[in-house]
Amino acid sequence: MHRHVFLRIVEGVTIQDAEFFVQKPDATGRMGASKLQKCTAAIRMLAYGSSSDAVDEYLKIASNTARECLLHFVEAVVARFGDEYLRKANANDIERLLHEGERRGFPELSSGLERNVSRKKQTTTIILEAVASSDLWIWHAFFGTPGSCNDINVLQRSPVFDDVLQGRAPEVNFSVNGTAYNMGYYLTDGIYPRWSTFIPAIKLPQTPKQRVFTQHQEVVRKDVERAFGVLQARFAIIRKPALAWNKDILWKIIMACIIMHNMIVEDERDTYQNYRDPNEYDQLQTQNNEGSSNQVGEDSFVVHNGRLDARNLGAYMERRSEMRDAETHISLKNNLVEHIWRKFGPNRQVD
Template identity: 30%
Template sequence: MQFVCDIVAQAEEEDTATSSRTYVQRDREHALEIPKRDYFDENPTHGEATFRDRFWMSKRLCLKRVGDVEARFEYFQEGEDARKKKSFTALQKCTSAIKQLETGNPPDEFNDYLSMARTTSSECLENFCNVIIQIYGKEFLRRPTSHDITLLYKAHKVKHGIPVNGRLYKRGYYLTDGIYPNWSMFVKSFPYPTIPKEKAFKKVQESARKDVEIAFSVLKGKWGILRRPNRHLKLANIRNEVYTSMILHNMILKDDGNAISPVHIRDPPVEPVIDDNVLSELHDEATHISIRFNFVEHIARNTPDLDEDEE
C-alpha cells in the first residue's frame, strides 16, 4: 500500500512540475493593444505605407476582411475559455495568420508580440485559410470565363503585340519552349534562329512566355510561406496555404485597380458537345507550323528596325 501511495505522490509531483514548465500566463487583452497602437488605431505608430509594406494590402482592405471572417465564422468571434478569460479577437488571429503567410516564419515568431502560443498561431493560420477559401474562392480562384479571356487577350496584345497575322484559328494556343511536341496548341520558339525574322520572333515569344514564370515569382516574393520549407505534413493544409496566397494576391490587385478582369461575368450555361475531331485538331502539326509562320510574319511586319538585308 505504501508503494502505491509513493507512485501516486510521485506522479502528482511530475504533473505539477510539467504544468509549471509549460503553462505561460498570457495577457491577451493587453496584447491586443500592441498591434492596435502600431497599426490599427486612428493615429497609429506606423502609417499606411508601412502597413502596406508589412501586410501587402491596404489597412482598409485588411480590416474589411477581418470583419468578414468574424461575422461568418464562430472561430473568429470573441468568446471565453473555460477559465472565463476572453479569447483572442479576430484582429489578433487574422494578424497572426497574415504575418505567417507573409513571412513564412515559424508560428511562434510573434509569441512575444501577440502573446500567442505556437499551437494557437498554427490553428489561426489553418482556420484563416479555410475561411478565406470558403468566402472568396469562387470569385478569386474561378476558372476564366469568356469575358475574362477576352480581356486577357486584349491586355496581352497591348503589351506584347501578338495576334496571329490576321488569321483566325479555331483552337487556342500556349507559348512554350522546345520540349513540347509540334501540336497546334503549342507555339514554340526557334532553338537556333538564323534570319532576322526568326530572331525577332524568338525575342518576342520568349519575353511573352516568361509572363507566367514571372507571375509565380511575384507570388512567391509576396508570400514568404511559398518559398520556405513547408512545415505541414497534411497535404490539405499545404494546398490551402497556396490557394489562400493566390486569393489574397488577386484580391489586392482588384483593390488596387490593377486587375485585368475585375468583374466576374458568368458564361451562360451550355450543353456539352462531343466532337470526335478535337484530338486530331489539337495534334495537327500543319496548324502548328501555320501559327508559328503567321507569328513570324506579323512580328517582322511590325518591327521597323528589322534588317531584311541580312536574310
C-alpha cells in the same frame, strides 16, 4: 497589402468561420484573442514563412493557437473568396486578354503557362502549375503533382484544357496573317509538345524575323515568371521548406496565397506602369461578340460562350485532335513570326 484589403479578408473569414474567429471569453471569463489577432498571426506566418511559435511575442498567441489560426484562416479564405478569385476566365475576361495580347503582337494569346516547385522538408517537392496574364493575375493553378514528374507528366494530369475539351470554355475565332484559327494558345518554353495550343520560342533563331519573334515571345512569356516571383515575394511560405506534411493542408495554403495575391493585384494593378484600364474595352466588347457585323480596328476575333454536350463523345475527340494537331501548331507559329515582323519590325522596341 493595403489596410482595406486586409480588413475585407478579416470580415470575410469571420463570416465564413464565425465559430473560430469571433472573440469569445474563456473559462475564467477573460476575453480570448480577437479576429484581428488571429488573422494577423495567420498572415504573418504566410508572409514570412515562420513557424507558429514565431508570433508568440508579437501577438501574445500561443504556438498551438497560431497553428489553428493558420488552418482555419486558409480554409475560410478558400471557401469565402475562391469562387471569385480562383474563377476561370469568362467571355469578358478573355475579351480583355485578347486585346492586350493583340497590342503586344500575339492575337488570341491566352497567357503564359509555367510550372514551379514547392519544397517540402528538403526531401520531397510538389509542383505548382499556373497560368498568368500581364497584370500578374493568376487564372489557373494546379497543385499537388510530385516533383519527380517533368512538365509533360504534369500536363497529362493537369485540368488546364478540360473546359476546352468538354466545350465549356468560351470559343474564339481569329485570324493571323490571313489564316483563320479557332483555338487559343499559351506561350511556353521548349519542353512542351507541338500542339496547336502551345507556342514556344525558336531555339536557335537564324533569320531576323525569327530573332524578333523569339525576343517578343520570351518577353511576353516572362509574365508568368514575374507572377511566380511576386507570389513568392509576398508569401515566403511558398518558397521555404514546408512546415506541414499533409498535402491537403499544403494545397489550401497555396490556394489561399494565390487568392490573396489576386486580391492585391485587383487592388493595385491600376498603379502599374503599363496597365491598361479594362473599362476602355467595354465599348469594344459588344462589337466583337458573336453575331456582330463589324469589328473594331485590326482586331480579328469573335468571342462566344461554349456549349457543353456531355453525350457527344465525337465532338470531344474532335476537339482533342484539333488541340494536338502539329500541322496547326507549325502553321500558327509561322504566321505569328510574319505577324510579329510586320507589326514591330527590326527597329521597334519590345513593350
